[in-house]
Amino acid sequence: MAGWFKKDGKWNVNRIIGFSLVVIALVFSLVGCFYTPYDPNAMHGDLKNAEPSLSHWFGTDNFGRDVLSRVMKGAGTTFLVGLSVVSIGAVGGCLLGAFTGYFGGKADLILMRVNDAVAAIPSILLALVFVGIFGSGTLQLIAALGILFVPSFARVVRSGFVVQKELDYVKNARLMGAGHLRIMFVHILPNIRSSLFSALAIGFNNAVLSEAAMSYLSLGVQPPDASLGRMLSEAQPYFFRAPWNALAPGFMILFCVLGVGLLSIGGGESHD
Amino acid sequence: MNYFIKKTIALLATLLVAAFLTFLAFEVIPSDAALTKLGMDATEEEVEALREAMGLNRSLPVRYGDFLLGAVKGDFGDSVQYGIPVTRLLANRFGVTIGLALLSFVLIVGISVPVGILAARAKTKTGEGFFAFLTQIMMAVPPFFLGMLITLLFGIVLRWFAPGSYVAAGDDFFGFLRFMVFPAMAVAIPKIGMTVRFLQSSLKEQMQADYVRTAKSKGCTKRRVLWAHVLRNAMIPVVTFLTMVMAEILAGSIVIEQVFNLSGIGRLLAVSISGRDYPVVRAIVLYTTAVVVVLNYGADMLCRFLDPRIKEM
Secondary structure (H helix, E strand, C coil): CHHHHEECCEECHHHHHHHHHHHHHHHHHHHHHHCCCCCCCCCCHHHCCCCCCCCCCCCECCCCCEHHHHHHHHHHHHHHHHHHHHHHHHHHHHHHHHHHHHHCHHHHHHHHHHHHHHHHCCHHHHHHHHHHHHCCCHHHHHHHHHHHHHHHHHHHHHHHHHHHCCCHHHHHHHHCCCCHHHHHHHHHHHHCHHHHHHHHHHHHHHHHHHHHHHHHCCCCCCCCCCCHHHHHHHHHHHCCCCCHHHHHHHHHHHHHHHHHHHHHHCCCCCCC | CCHHHHHHHHHHHHHHHHHHHHHHHCCCCCCCHHHHHHCCCCCHHHHHHHHHHHCCCCCHHHHHHHHHHHHHHCCCCECCCCCCEHHHHHHHHHHHHHHHHHHHHHHHHHHHHHHHHHHHHCCCHHHHHHHHHHHHHHHHCCHHHHHHHHHHHHHHHCCCCCCCCCCCCCCCHHHHHHHHHHHHHHHHHHHHHHHHHHHHHHHHHHHCCHHHHHHHHCCCCHHHHHHHHHHHHHHHHHHHHHHHHHHHHHHHHHHHHHHCCCCCHHHHHHHHHHCCCHHHHHHHHHHHHHHHHHHHHHHHHHHHHHCCCCCCC
16 A cells, blocks of 8 residues: 555655545545534524534534534535536446447547537536526536536547557457457456546546536525535625635535545656 | 638638527527516417517527527627616626636736746656646636635735725726736636646657757757747647637636626626526627637637648648
């Protein structure tokens, strides 16, 4: 295990920081699924915007709800949205990228053109349009972002397949009688895992940031459900009186995204 | 065929397709513009009459033609929420968004280029690790949270600007700059992280190219190699990258306008989507897409100018 944190005999500081941040964020959100210090939606009129104290570590919000409990619950929602979005994007992108990259031809040309066109437009704009058409809510948000994340995965997978399909091991497998599907998903896919993993990490981070932005604009997760973006938007009017309301969910997003990002680059080795 | 003509035809085709998709997207919405306007209490006959008057009963291609003609003339109908023509609603707000986008872009280029060069010259593992951490932390902050932090630090603690005190550029240009630099920072910082990282890897790739070795063996100084040879070659992918960033800036300003209470296009878009004000949404989406497409076209032209070898479509 220690070897994984070292590079050329030196400690890889970025990887250590990234790993710690991800573990902290995971523990927070996983524990939040089963146990929170208080009911995250219970309101206490006499405890509005209370400062952080021993009984309320991160203080309380404008409705007297415990911020720590809400951050734990909200982190769960945010990560769930992030994971669902990345799963939809990755599965769709793998299928699309594998078929177009492996078989090539006209379909490949057309799909990649469409891909480029979609990629040129900022995803948050498309997500906003999607929500404008189908209404706002957690499920709509997951569907919108999931579909919008397909092109980026398709591109990564396709470029991997284009290179791999010419290699000898594929010809070997073909000669031994393996079918196209078997070659694509049993032989080639595992060989492009490293580029797929970094696409997954970047995708997850983008999904978390997009969820936060959409919920911040009140077009994502709807109240009373807690999500980190939603909490930030609710905290903004009281930001100067009770900054802990916004700082707690904000830094939670920051730590999580930073942690995953640092793990995926591992510190300066991306250029080797 | 000439590269320029080819690209221009592609530009026009893309614009037409984008306009059609924008039109179609808001046709499939299960909502009736006439019913929305009259409210739920309207009788069947009233709704039918208004549908006829608004031209909602005509065939799809005819309405698309109308929409296209209106878009070219700058006529997108009336806003449902505000009751005034969409174009007039947008005209007041374009200035804010364009000012924010331009200022952010200046900040991104002005800061990313020197920092990117510095990062590319970092030789030690510690130096590389430091820049990797720095860029990662810039990319990890949600832009709207960054905006809130900036307001707290510079607006409340240091009192360098008064939150909410936007002045139009036409009235007081320096007052405008003094306020706008803070929202622009919130838009720019995540993009600076991306750009520095991209520039760094682009520069590093070029530094290993054969022509660098040749220049060095001719006796070129390190500085001359960097400024005269490497930078120009490394700039080509960066130009394409920066157009993408420009599109991202427009998207980023949607959220940042909300944080700093700026009445720009982005804020109007968010409000119009919650309020189901489709004529406004349609116009903003079409305009923004057009800007992005035209920017990409401009980038292609610029790249071709920087590197005449580019011939492919």
